[in-house]
Amino acid sequence: MNSVKSCLQSGQLNRARELFDKIPYPDLYTLTLLLSAYSTHGLPKQSIALYRKLCKEKDLYPDRYVILSVAKACSLSMDAITAIELHSDAIRFKLSSDLPVGNALVDMFGKCGLIEEAISVFDQLPDKDVISWTSLISAHANCKQSGEALQVFRVMLLSGMKPNSVTLCTVLHVCSAMKAIKFGKEIHGFAVRNRFESDVWVSSGLIDVYAKSFNPHLARHVFDGLPDKDTVSWNVMLSSYFSVGNSEEALELFGKMKSGGLMNCASWNCMISGFAQNGRIIQSIEMFAEMQHSGFRANEITIASVLPACTDVENRRGGKEIHGFIYRYCFIKDKMILTALVLLYAKCGDLMKSRLVFDRMIDKDVVAWNAMIFANSMHGCGEDALCLYYQMIKSGMKPNSMTFMGVLSGCSHSLLVQEGRSIFSSMSCGYGIEQDAEHYSCMVDVLSRAGRLQEAYEFIQGMPMEPKASAWGALLAACRVYKNVELGMISANRLFKIEPENPGNYVLLSNILMNAKLSEDASNIRRLMKDRGVRKAPGRSWIQIKNKVHTFVKGDDNIACRDDIYDFLDKIGEKMKREGYEPDIEFVLQDIRGEEKEESLCSHSERLAVAFGAMHLNGESAIRVFKNLRICGDCHHAIKFMSKILGVGIIVRDKLRFHHFRDGFCSCGDRW
Template identity: 55%
Template sequence: MNSMSVLSKLPTNLPPHLSLKFIKIYLNSGDLLRARQLFDKILQPDIHSCTVLINAYTKQGHAKEALNLYSELRARDIQPDKLALLSVVKACASLSEVTKAKEIGNDVKRFGFHGDLFLGNALIDMFGKCRYIDGAKDVFSSLQVRDVISWTSLCSCYFNCGMLREGFRVFREMGSDGVRANSVSVSSVLPVCSRLKDLNAGREVHGYVMKNGMEENVFVSSALVDMYASCLCIDKARLVFENMSRRDIVSWNVILTAYFGNGEFDKAFTTFSRMRNEGIRLNYASWNAIIGGCVQNGRTEQALEIAIQMQKSGLKPNHITITSVLPACTHLESLRSGKEIHGFMFRHWFLDDITATTALVYMYAKCGELQRSCRVFQMMPVKDTIAWNTIIMANSMHGNGEEALLLFHKMVKLGIQTNSVTFTAVLCGCSHSRLVDEGISTFYSMKIDHDIEPDSEHYSCMVDVLSRGGRLEEAYRFIQEMPIEPSAAAWGALLGACRIYKNVDLGQIAAKRLFEIEPDNPGNFVLLSNIFVAAKLWREAAEVRKSMRDKGVKKVPGCSWVQVKNKVHNFVVGDISNYDSAEIYRFLDDMGQKMKLAGYLPDTEFVLQDLDQEEKEDSLCNHCERLAVAYAILNLNGESSVRVFKNLRICGDCHNAIKFIAKIVGVQIVVRDSLRFHHFKDGTCSCKDFW
């Protein structure tokens, strides 16, 4: 006869001791469901059967059920015993339900258990996890006897409530009260020293550890390593780590993260290799630390390689891995790798993770795929402030100022909290799309409607809005009336606009201030020289270039790159290092003839060397962005668009030429320069020839 048939034959009026016996039989066999079914058959359950079942629910992680059963017990006016209260206190602690915690605390007092040490310690822990400091203090005060658990639980309560200094004060009082801290106490207080970056407090705890022989405890030693690393004492952290007689994966991960946090990439990577050589079983924290560390230190290709190694080891990337590795794709502008990660996220249900999906939105935007970026954003089930800021900035960098504004207004209408980054993104969109009045309105709404004080970046954006809109005198007055010191970005925005609008006088004023603020920035010299050249002030332009040479300021070489077949190909002006260079130049020569027939006229104003007209035209054809575009088109492989990236502003003549190339070849050409994205299609550019 099976257990279900036995259950069905049991009478409903079993005496309490027999009911309890059968409940325990089911619980011992791990059948919690049938134990509850039998309990529900009891007409008048006693406290013992209730307690056994509540305890079982709590131990097996069914905290909600434990609390519900306790409520039933109280509704039947059954007085709980100490064990029942202990079990339900632990259940409430795991759920962090402060209202229920207060009710249980009152029951403990009502039934006379408020002086019990074990129950009191459990209550302090419960109130701590519910972040109810007053309740924890009341219980602690009511205890006639307090042991190390009482003190440690009160310390943890303060820490959980964010009252770090007060918690450390309680830790000190514990020693004054004659209670000796144990390894759990020390392991809980050391992370506080890390968070506060309080080296003196950390050394004090370290001294206590040495005095009381706790240095052999792996948790204590790992916490010490983390504390010293957080306080920027990496040598001390290394010494503690190397002196550990036993190290677990946590301690290895702590020193690994410490090296990365201190900018010691080589030592971090050596430690990672050492972990693998010594057969340490790497966990998610290990892999994520090395991937994140590589990205933070600019080793983006290495980050992608290690992510592949992680999968080969048998661990599938989790949401932290995805969030760490997507910036590597963004930095490398590796659309192919980004798409692969997107596919992985789709297959493994990571698209619900808001942090990872926001990183995906940004990756697509930075790789020139704005439409994909917008689609991912639209499919996000939940969108926070960071997600909204990201999609607004994505549209802004692609020159979609109108869409950026619409998204901003929708964000506000939905009640999403704006912050300073939101307004930086919106103002950038207004500047790139010459939405001057909208930019002014947005800027002044910051303080009035959103209680956000504009900072230096916002003022610089506002100068850019006015400058790009052609209101140079107004931009100059705005700079003069700023309540904060104008930054290089503000003066740079004005100088850039002076080049476009050929305003020599204001250009000289802006350049003079920039030479004082950032004397080693070659871009300012180049812009001023271009302004003089456009005005045919050859002597002044030559003087600027001479001043630049005399001061040892070197122009950053222009470089463009394109990814073909998962490999990045770099180009500089006049580049002949590519294997297909001859074919690239043949393509450009042929395209040059077709462009002239279509009405293209080379703008030799952008050539500053003293060359004759034909040489100047040939020089323009050697510019790196044009070489990269040509190579990308030669390797289209059926694609309808190409993406090229450049480290500096796109050359004005190249900008004009690429419009013709896009129309003649019939493809969309996306170029990302140092300022924004340019989408060339059918002979026009998304920037409307203004950047």
């Protein structure tokens, strides 16, 4: 027995189990030690398996401590089936009326989502203490019954039972989730009257309630009143400022934490995620770098916070560095992190790396499959998206609503009409998923991109719900490609009513009319746009060279290497013309002369960015450019020639999708 205990104390669980299994009739004390050790080391399922084995093979007669240990394991693993069986065992061995056992069973049922069972055990307890009441409150909270949790707290007070700090923290957590500031203030008053205000956990709970209720001033009042602040309270206060978008106050407070040496990994995570959530992406990434230089090692939460930040600014280089960090520190089994990495590479234009990460994932959930399907769809690889979908089904994974969005999007980009129809129909009849307005919009896109405009229009008219802007927008975009003025005007007029502030709809219709030589009608649309005060956002493109992002705006004379860029464009322009390139001046709407129109096209932001990338290739196999709007038609035409002349891949991500240019062709097939 002592040898088992010694092995457990030194963390040798496997050796302890070997020794335990050799004992013919193990005592309950040694069994309890081993059961508890499994749960302590994050192996609650092994604790449950051992208990079941002994019940079956040794005719086990458990005592209070064995039941408590297994109840803890059930809580950790949320094993509802074993929880019910354990309750039956407690009744059979006359332990259910034991107060500590009863409290543990209430807590266990709450953690397993079995609120009716938790209430039943609580009601049958002959005596109740503060732990009983707190366990029931927590059970309601775990089962998403916040209102009932607060009601139990009220009944507890009426019964004369005085809450302790754990009770108050539990109730405050409920108030925080509900943003119930009024009830939170009542708890605050109770805490002051009963001298709980100096308790750092209760005060941290109050700070969190005020923070979640968007009241940082009251949160700061509680924080400043704390005589002994721990790192938790500092971190909660940081979150409070970020929750109301006050990044500057958070940064100032963090500076004080650094001066006092009060930060921990959670503090850095709070800053990284806080900056990211408030749109300060660069600061988020810089904070991650500073964290590493300060000697703090990132954990799973850090990586999960900074990866989306890199994705938002298409920071492929930063993503690759984090990828290396993930493998160095063995985060390769974390599904959430690896899925975020799949999306990062995809959104940064590196579909091959995205697929490599996905293929190396050992355990893929539906989110990971969806991410890879969407990745292929946004890159125009509809066949691959469809293939992934069928692989997912074959693996036994059940698709969800987002899966079908991704697959249908892939079908639209690759003109897979019949496949799209089949997938759309299978949603309801095959998987019991009702199509929503976005799924219908995807199907409109499938038909529209394939040139079946009339069919798409009739499909919209037959929708069982009001069509969204995305449905009419898909049809309008296709009308530009297939030069259908009539349906273009119908679509645009619907969009002018649904989203009158969207400048893209006016621009698209104007382009359709200009291409149809209806210049007066096009002028009327531009005049309507002006009269309504709708302004087209300036085209902006950017490219990352090493660690710096370079941004280009049409006609900006202050861009880096301006003269070199235009000189490069002049030289490659001559080569392009010899290859057969002719500028499409219809994409310049201003009333200017032909030569000036050609010069205007050369100053478009995406062309400037591609030129800058070509001048700074430094051995890179591809140029990756990102644009905030739809790529200009002439620039799209020009970049095809540039890819052929330069002999490198050029990847441009515009508002709608990725365009992969190589050897004079684009992956979109000139339909976007």
